[in-house]
Amino acid sequence: xxxxxxxxxxxxMGAGKTTIGRQLAQALGRxxxxxxxxxxxxxxxxxxxxxxxEGEEGFREREAAVIEELxxxxxIVLATGGGSVLxxxxxxxxxxxxxxxxxxxxxxxxxxxTAHDRNRPLLQxxxxxxxxxxxxxQRDPLYREVADLTLDTGRLxxxxxxxxxxxxxxxxxxx
Numbered sequence: 001x002x003x004x005x006x007x008x009x010x011x012x013m014g015a016g017k018t019t020i021g022r023q024l025a026q027a028l029g030r031x032x033x034x035x036x037x038x039x040x041x042x043x044x045x046x047x048x049x050x051x052x053x054e055g056e057e058g059f060r061e062r063e064a065a066v067i068e069e070l071x072x073x074x075x076i077v078l079a080t081g082g083g084s085v086l087x088x089x090x091x092x093x094x095x096x097x098x099x100x101x102x103x104x105x106x107x108x109x110x111x112x113x114t115a116h117d118r119n120r121p122l123l124q125x126x127x128x129x130x131x132x133x134x135x136x137x138q139r140d141p142l143y144r145e146v147a148d149l150t151l152d153t154g155r156l157x158x159x160x161x162x163x164x165x166x167x168x169x170x171x172x173x174x175x
Contacts, residue, residue: 099169
């Protein structure tokens with residue numbers, strides 16, 4: 001049994017999961033993994049290319065396999081893709097194998113952070129703000145379902161978020 005739980009970061013695109021995950025992993029002395037980067041490493045192509053050839057469904061199949069594998073690694077920090085919570089098997093793996101932190105982010109901040117990022121196939125649309133709002137409506141209940149801790153990235157700095165997660169880890173647990 002692992003002495004310290006793995007930490008899984010969930011939340012919408014532009015929430016800062018990768019940035020926060022890297023800093024958290026460094027602060028805790030743990031390995032850091034990013035499910036989207038792992039998919040790209042394994043396929044040898046970027047996510048928009050996967051979407052182009054396999055569609056969102058093909059991407060979600062690859063994502064589920066990577067989530068299943070990475071959530072089994074001991075004492076890691078994992079940044080997941082924004083849509084990772086869409087599949088019940090992913091939610092089950094995340095909630096059952098570690099501490100899940102929902103990095104909640106206002107749509108306005110997501111829009112600002114993703115405005116010039118062409119590596120986000122779901123935002124290649126006439127109205128990215130409307131798409132982000134629709135994704136929030138669909139996914140927020142799923143993030144909440146799996147989350148052990150919710151932190152607002154629009155109100156807290158990266159350092160504050162890392163500290164709050166560390167504080168949660170250091171809290172004694174009831175037996």
